[in-house]
Amino acid sequence: MRGFKLxxxxxxxxxxxxxxxxxxxxxxxxxxxxxxxxxxxYKEKAESLTEHLAxxxxxxxxxxxxxxxxxxxxxxxxxLGEYLSSRIIEAITTxxxxxxxxxxxxxxxxxxxxxxxxxxxxxxxxKTLGDALNSQxxxxxxxxxxxxxxxxxxxxxxxxxxxxxxxxxENLNRTKFAVEMLRHY
Numbered sequence: 731m732r733g734f735k736l737x738x739x740x741x742x743x744x745x746x747x748x749x750x751x752x753x754x755x756x757x758x759x760x761x762x763x764x765x766x767x768x769x770x771x772y773k774e775k776a777e778s779l780t781e782h783l784a785x786x787x788x789x790x791x792x793x794x795x796x797x798x799x800x801x802x803x804x805x806x807x808x809x810l811g812e813y814l815s816s817r818i819i820e821a822i823t824t825x826x827x828x829x830x831x832x833x834x835x836x837x838x839x840x841x842x843x844x845x846x847x848x849x850x851x852x853x854x855x856x857k858t859l860g861d862a863l864n865s866q867x868x869x870x871x872x873x874x875x876x877x878x879x880x881x882x883x884x885x886x887x888x889x890x891x892x893x894x895x896x897x898x899x900e901n902l903n904r905t906k907f908a909v910e911m912l913r914h915y
Contacts, residue, residue, distance in 0.1 A: 786896030860889025
């Protein structure tokens with residue numbers, strides 16, 4: 731009987747050795763408790779921001795938009811602002827929400843007009859930018875470090891009237907990566 735139990739134990743261990751047991755959390759929990767962010771995280775945030783803007787601006791006939799680099803509280807465009815503006819452009823063009831002025835053209839126009847990327851422009855500056863870029867709207871944004879998270883706020887402004895057409899806000903996780911990108915210009 732003892733030999734039979736030993737044989738049964740050996741067979742059981744052999745069968746179980748061929749099985750794979752996953753002791754990691756499910757994908758849902760891994761996503762929920764993710765402490766650092768990846769590029770897909772920023773892509774999803776940019777898509778959410780642009781979807782809100784597009785939904786709120788449907789009644790306006792916007793054909794082309796110029797996207798400015800997002801600025802911080804000091805009015806400067808950090809690396810995070812440049813990165814997020816690129817992600818926003820990608821989301822707009824992927825979803826075919828608007829045509830977008832090429833980033834090099836936007837930067838050259840800002841240089842020609844002696845302007846910097848900003849969150850706020852005067853009505854005259856908006857008209858001048860719109861005419862130079864052949865755009866009906868300007869998309870500007872501000873990034874604010876709130877200490878617990880990072881707030882990203884976008885506004886879509888009509889260049890002819892200076893009226894805010896739509897705005898959208900998202901919160902980003904305040905990771906070391908995001909803070910570093912926010913502090914460098």
